[in-house]
Amino acid sequence: MALPWLQILDAVIGVTDLARSRKIRKMSQEAADPQQQLEASRAGAALGGLETRLAGVVVAALKEAFERDTHRLELEREQLEAERQRAERALRLELRRQASDREIGRLRLLAGVSVASWIGTLFFSARLMGGPAGARVALGAGWLFLLAAFASSFVAQSRVADAASRTDDVAVDSGVAGSFALWLIVAGLALVGIAVVGG
Secondary structure (H helix, E strand, C coil), X not given: CCCCHHHHHHHHHHHHHHHHHHHHHHHHHHHHHHHHHHHHHHHHHHHHHHHHHHHHHHHHXXXXXXXXXXXXXXXXXXXXXXXXXXXXXXXXXXXXXXXXXXXXXXXXXXXXXXXXXXXXXXXXXXXXXXXXXXXXXXXXXXXXXXXXXXXXXXXXXXXXXXXXXXXXXXXXXXXXXXXXXXXXXXXXXXXXXXXXXXX
16 A cells, blocks of 8 residues: 555644644733733722822721811810819819808808897896996906807808808818807806806
């Protein structure tokens, strides 16, 4: 049998053409790819630039939101501090008002006791007017002490009212007049008692 040399040669040339056409196609694709890659990179760069700008806008918006929240929190903290200071001041003023009310009540009680004691000693005055001079002097001195206690009680009340009306943190105090009112009452009643016993 004779070999079909022409057919074999034809097949080899066909395979060679096929391999060559694939190689040419591959080379043309590789040559076209840099252009496509360049176009793709340009599009990607444009898209990347857009993404970068968009990311910058988002970051700026987040930063602004955080700054707003920080500023709002600082304002709320300042408002809470101001409210706390107002509440403390109101509490101090209320405690001061209560202390002044108690002190004025005590001083009014002392004034009432001194007046009632003075009026009570008037009942003994008729009996002591005809008595010895020492008894009359002791009775007069007792009345003087009782009236001084009454006056010092009113002076102390005005001092307490003045201290209560002030806005600074001055302590509510009746002063020396408030302290002496009680002792003046005691001394006045003691002198009246000496006059009654001695008369």
